[in-house]
Amino acid sequence: MQVSLTVNGQRRTDEVEPRLLLAHYLREVCGLRATNLGCDTTSCGACTVLVDGTSVKSCTVLTAQADGAEVTTLEGLTGSDGELHPVQAAFRQEHGLQCGFCTPGMVMAAVGLLAENPDPTDREVREGLEGNLCRCTGYHNIVRAVRTAARS
Amino acid sequence: VIPAPFEYLRARSVEEALAALAEHGDDAKLLAGGHSLLPLMKLRLAAPLMLVDLRRVPGLHGIQRENGSWRIGAMTVHTDVASTGELGLAARAAGLIADQQVRNRGTIGGSLAHGDPASDLPAVLLAAEGSVTVQGPNGQRTIEAADLFRDYLETSVGHDEVLTEVRLPTLDGYGHGYEKFTRRSEDWAMVGVSALVKQTGDICEDVRIGLTNMGAVPMRATAVEQALRGQPLNAESIAAAASRAAEGTDPPADLNASADYKRHLAQVLCRRALTEAAGL
Numbered sequence: 001m002q003v004s005l006t007v008n009g010q011r012r013t014d015e016v017e018p019r020l021l022l023a024h025y026l027r028e029v030c031g032l033r034a035t036n037l038g039c040d041t042t043s044c045g046a047c048t049v050l051v052d053g054t055s056v057k058s059c060t061v062l063t064a065q066a067d068g069a070e071v072t073t074l075e076g077l078t079g080s081d082g083e084l085h086p087v088q089a090a091f092r093q094e095h096g097l098q099c100g101f102c103t104p105g106m107v108m109a110a111v112g113l114l115a116e117n118p119d120p121t122d123r124e125v126r127e128g129l130e131g132n133l134c135r136c137t138g139y140h141n142i143v144r145a146v147r148t149a150a151r152s
Numbered sequence: 153v154i155p156a157p158f159e160y161l162r163a164r165s166v167e168e169a170l171a172a173l174a175e176h177g178d179d180a181k182l183l184a185g186g187h188s189l190l191p192l193m194k195l196r197l198a199a200p201l202m203l204v205d206l207r208r209v210p211g212l213h214g215i216q217r218e219n220g221s222w223r224i225g226a227m228t229v230h231t232d233v234a235s236t237g238e239l240g241l242a243a244r245a246a247g248l249i250a251d252q253q254v255r256n257r258g259t260i261g262g263s264l265a266h267g268d269p270a271s272d273l274p275a276v277l278l279a280a281e282g283s284v285t286v287q288g289p290n291g292q293r294t295i296e297a298a299d300l301f302r303d304y305l306e307t308s309v310g311h312d313e314v315l316t317e318v319r320l321p322t323l324d325g326y327g328h329g330y331e332k333f334t335r336r337s338e339d340w341a342m343v344g345v346s347a348l349v350k351q352t353g354d355i356c357e358d359v360r361i362g363l364t365n366m367g368a369v370p371m372r373a374t375a376v377e378q379a380l381r382g383q384p385l386n387a388e389s390i391a392a393a394a395s396r397a398a399e400g401t402d403p404p405a406d407l408n409a410s411a412d413y414k415r416h417l418a419q420v421l422c423r424r425a426l427t428e429a430a431g432l
Contacts, residue, residue: 062160065186112252
C-alpha cells in the first residue's frame with residue numbers, strides 16, 4: 001500500500017506492507033536510526049517519536065496509521081546548522097544519559113511533555129516520563145535535564 | 153516482533169466498515185488506536201486477515217454533554233478523556249491508564265470493545281452505569297454496561313458491529329475515588345477500585361463500586377454497596393463495608409500477585425477509594 005507522510009519536515013511517499021511498524025519504517029525505509037527499538041512491547045519508550053506533535057511509541061503504530069501525519073524523530077529536532085534542540089542541550093549539560101539507549105525516546109517524550117506543560121515540577125516530569133525506562137536508572141539527571149530545558 | 157500479514161482498509165464511514173466486516177466475517181478486526189490489538193498481533197495471539205482502520209471515519213471523535221449524559225465518540229483518545237475533568241471518575245481513571253504515549257493513542261471505544269478486565273475503563277463504565285452504542289447490519293442498538301462484558305476479553309459487541317459511542321451519566325452530586333495498585337507505574341492494575349458515592353448529610357444515599365482485575369470480567373462490589381447504602385458515612389462504616397470487597401470474586405493469580413493478595417488489595421483499595429469519594 002502507498003503511504004504519504006511528512007518526516008522531519010520532508011514530505012515523502014512510500015510503498016509499504018500494511019504490517020510495517022512505524023519504528024521499522026523510520027529506521028529502515030527512512031534511514032533514521034536514532035529511534036531505538038527496546039522492549040518492542042509498548043513498555044520501554046525507546047521508540048518514542050512525535051506524531052502530529054504528540055508522543056507515541058512507534059513500535060505500536062502501523063506506518064499506515066501515520067498516513068497523512070507529521071512525524072518528528074530525534075534527528076528532526078536538530079537545527080539545519082547542527083545546533084542542538086534545547087532539550088538535547090539540557091540532556092548534555094545535566095548528563096541526562098549514561099549508556100544512551102533510552103535517550104532518543106526520553107528526549108522525544110520530554111519534548112512532548114513540555115509542549116503540554118512548559119514548566120513541570122519534578123513530580124510532573126517523573127509522571128510525564130513514566131512510559132520511558134532507563135536501564136541505567138539515571139532518572140535523577142534526566143528529570144533535572146527536563147527542568148533545565150523548561151527554563152531555557 | 154512483526155505481525156502476520158494482513159490486508160488493510162481505511163474506512164471512510166461506519167457503513168464502509170460494516171460492509172468490510174460483513175464480507176470478511178471473523179477474519180476481520182476493527183482498528184481504533186491499536187494499543188490493545190497491535191500488541192496481540194505482534195505476539196501472534198491475534199492474526200486477523202483484514203484490518204479495518206476507523207481513524208478516518210467522521211463523527212467518532214469528541215466529548216459532548218447532552219441531557220444529563222456524556223456522549224463520548226468511540227475514537228476519543230484517553231488523553232482527551234483525562235483532560236475533561238467534568239467527567240469525574242472517567243477522567244481520573246483515564247489519566248492513570250499506562251503512560252502518556254499510550255494515552256495519546258489508546259481510545260475509549262477500543263478499550264471497552266477489547267474488554268480486558270485488567271484495564272481501567274471497563275469497571276468505570278460498570279460503576280457509572282453507562283452504556284455503549286453500536287451499529288450493525290440491522291441498525292443501531294444500545295448495550296448497557298451490565299450486559300457488555302460477557303467473559304474474558306469477550307464483549308456483547310458482535311463481530312459484525314461497530315462500537316460508535318460511549319454514554320456516561322453526568323452523575324451530578326456524586327463524589328468519586330479511583331485506586332489502582334501497580335508494581336511499575338505504567339503497568340496494568342493488579343487490582344483497581346472505582347467508587348462513586350452520593351450523600352445527603354452524612355448518610356450514604358447511593359454507592360457504586362467497580363472492581364478491576366478481580367475476575368474474568370470487570371464486576372461490581374455488590375456486598376460493599378449493600379452494606380453502605382443508607383448508612384452513615386464515616387471511617388468505621390467505610391472500613392466495615394470495604395472488608396467485603398472480595399466477596400463473590402475469583403481473581404486470577406499472576407506473576408505479580410496471588411489470588412489471596414488480590415483479595416486483600418481489593419479491600420484496602422476499596423476503603424481508600426470510598427474514603428476519597430465520600431470526601432473524608
